[in-house]
Amino acid sequence: MSNNDIHRHNPTPLWSDAVVFNRIACFVEVPESGNSFADQTRALLAQADRTLAAIGSDKSRLMMVTIYLPNLANRKALNEIWAEWLPEGCAPARACVRAELASPDLQIEIAFTAATRG
Numbered sequence: 308m309s310n311n312d313i314h315r316h317n318p319t320p321l322w323s324d325a326v327v328f329n330r331i332a333c334f335v336e337v338p339e340s341g342n343s344f345a346d347q348t349r350a351l352l353a354q355a356d357r358t359l360a361a362i363g364s365d366k367s368r369l370m371m372v373t374i375y376l377p378n379l380a381n382r383k384a385l386n387e388i389w390a391e392w393l394p395e396g397c398a399p400a401r402a403c404v405r406a407e408l409a410s411p412d413l414q415i416e417i418a419f420t421a422a423t424r425g
Contacts, residue, residue, distance in 0.1 A: 316361060325362050327423055331370070332362045335418045337408070344381045344414045345388060351415055352392045363423045366392065369399035371420040375406040381414065 315323035316334075325334035336354045338347035359365050376382065382403060399420075408416050 316358075325358055327362055330423045332359075332364060332421045332423050333419070334358050334362075335416065337413055337416045344378075344384055347414045348385060348388045349392075351417060352388070355417070355419060358419075359421060362421075364421045367394050367397040368422045368424075369393075369397065369419060370422060371400045372402075373418040374401065374403040375408060375416040375418075376403065377406065377408055377414060379403075379405050385415070 312328075314327045315325075316327070317324040322335075325332050327333075334355075336351045336358065338351040339354060341347035341350045356366065359368070374385065376385070385403070406416070408414075
């Protein structure tokens with residue numbers, strides 16, 4: 308794959324699991340499991356680890372994240388889990404916004420941008 312090609316991982320008619328262009332990857336995760344906010348957040352971050360590995364990256368290469376929360380009261384719990392998950396000194400630029408998500412069962416969604424190893 309040349310650097311000028313857009314590569315879509317597991318594309319469907321509506322979305323791709325990740326899109327990579329010029330060694331920059333973009334992807335969105337919603338939790339596939341968990342009932343509590345903490346369980347959903349940990350499940351989502353584990354999913355992000357798998358996606359990052361699949362595109363030749365890891366969480367130390369995150370550049371930007373946008374975190375969507377229906378309930379901003381969960382920010383404290385999010386920050387605690389986030390600090391446990393993210394390697395020290397590797398914090399990306401980050402936005403955290405209140406948003407209505409596609410399903411009322413979802414308590415978190417995160418859009419990621421990361422550098423790949425090429």
